[in-house]
Amino acid sequence: MIGAPAGPDGIAVLNESFGLSDALVFETSPLGGPVARLTAGSSTATVALQGAQVLGWRHAGVERLWLSPISRLGTGKAVRGGIPVCWPWFGPHPSDPQKPAHGFVRTRAWTVVGSSRGDRGIALSFATDCGPADQALFPHLASLRLTVILDEALSLQLETRNTGPSPFSLTQALHTYFRVSDIEGARIEGLAGRRYIDKLVGDARMTQVGTIAIGQEVDRIYLGDTSTVTLTDSPADRHRLQITSQGSGSAIVWNPWFEKTLRLGDMGGQQAFRHMLCIETANAGDDVVMLKPGGSHILAARYGLA
Numbered sequence: 238m239i240g241a242p243a244g245p246d247g248i249a250v251l252n253e254s255f256g257l258s259d260a261l262v263f264e265t266s267p268l269g270g271p272v273a274r275l276t277a278g279s280s281t282a283t284v285a286l287q288g289a290q291v292l293g294w295r296h297a298g299v300e301r302l303w304l305s306p307i308s309r310l311g312t313g314k315a316v317r318g319g320i321p322v323c324w325p326w327f328g329p330h331p332s333d334p335q336k337p338a339h340g341f342v343r344t345r346a347w348t349v350v351g352s353s354r355g356d357r358g359i360a361l362s363f364a365t366d367c368g369p370a371d372q373a374l375f376p377h378l379a380s381l382r383l384t385v386i387l388d389e390a391l392s393l394q395l396e397t398r399n400t401g402p403s404p405f406s407l408t409q410a411l412h413t414y415f416r417v418s419d420i421e422g423a424r425i426e427g428l429a430g431r432r433y434i435d436k437l438v439g440d441a442r443m444t445q446v447g448t449i450a451i452g453q454e455v456d457r458i459y460l461g462d463t464s465t466v467t468l469t470d471s472p473a474d475r476h477r478l479q480i481t482s483q484g485s486g487s488a489i490v491w492n493p494w495f496e497k498t499l500r501l502g503d504m505g506g507q508q509a510f511r512h513m514l515c516i517e518t519a520n521a522g523d524d525v526v527m528l529k530p531g532g533s534h535i536l537a538a539r540y541g542l543a
């Protein structure tokens with residue numbers, strides 16, 4: 238296993254060990270840390286070793302993910318945008334507000350553990366463990382592996398294995414920031430009739446009626462069958478993005494709108510909320526994963542043009 242590279246030597250070792258000619262290249266990102274650049278056909282993706290976080294995905298000539306223009310790697314804070322990995326809890330810690338929101342693996346260096354090229358695309362795998370040093374945060378032992386696959390789509394598979402002697406419960410998310418031309422033109426289909434927890438109304442339980450349009454701050458955990466969701470950029474948009482999930486019983490829809498954008502302070506502009514929309518494949522809310530010793534669970538998402 239190769240840890241986070243220390244400068245050019247580390248990048249050279251990664252390319253020697255896992256590079257795949259021009260299809261998979263490791264380099265130092267302008268954001269200030271090591272990244273992998275994947276190329277498959279006309280698509281490209283960029284993944285940081287920090288958090289095993291996808292930072293960008295360009296498909297059919299269009300950048301599909303939103304990334305704050307003031308994002309930086311190596312600051313100790315999660316990068317705002319792309320696909321942060323939230324684990325082993327989603328949102329604030331259920332009982333200890335001192336613990337970091339969305340868990341503690343999105344800011345750490347993951348280890349590259351494998352790469353492969355198939356006839357249609359590229360796969361790159363990262364790993365990290367929840368070990369003795371993490372027990373104050375999460376008193377269990379676990380191994381994580383995130384595999385990113387770039388072909389005619391972008392797929393992520395997050396596998397958790399309980400490597401300790403005791404069972405534990407887990408909530409998690411692939412916290413994906415999609416780029417939209419203008420939030421008020423975006424539409425989300427596939428969640429009509431689903432119950433959701435409205436985080437902005439005291440966790441009130443509501444039911445989605447029809448297609449989702451966004452005209453204010455939205456922070457909802459949809460429950461039940463959320464396995465196929467479609468994002469349309471605008472009514473005139475021909476490119477409908479389809480999100481298919483596995484191992485997930487919940488999906489979060491989030492847009493901070495204006496006031497929360499100001500409070501967050503790292504969105505890169507007061508109107509940044511107009512160009513992003515989070516649709517997150519998760520196990521969150523009532524959707525909790527229980528893992529026995531030796532058990533494992535895969536949370537997977539695939540993004541492609543419908």
Ligand code: TA6
Binds near residue numbers: 436456
């Ligand atoms: O997924 C929605 C959410 O839980 C929001 O409540 C907001 O906190 C967002 O995640 C971003 O969280 P972060 O810790 O990355 O600022």
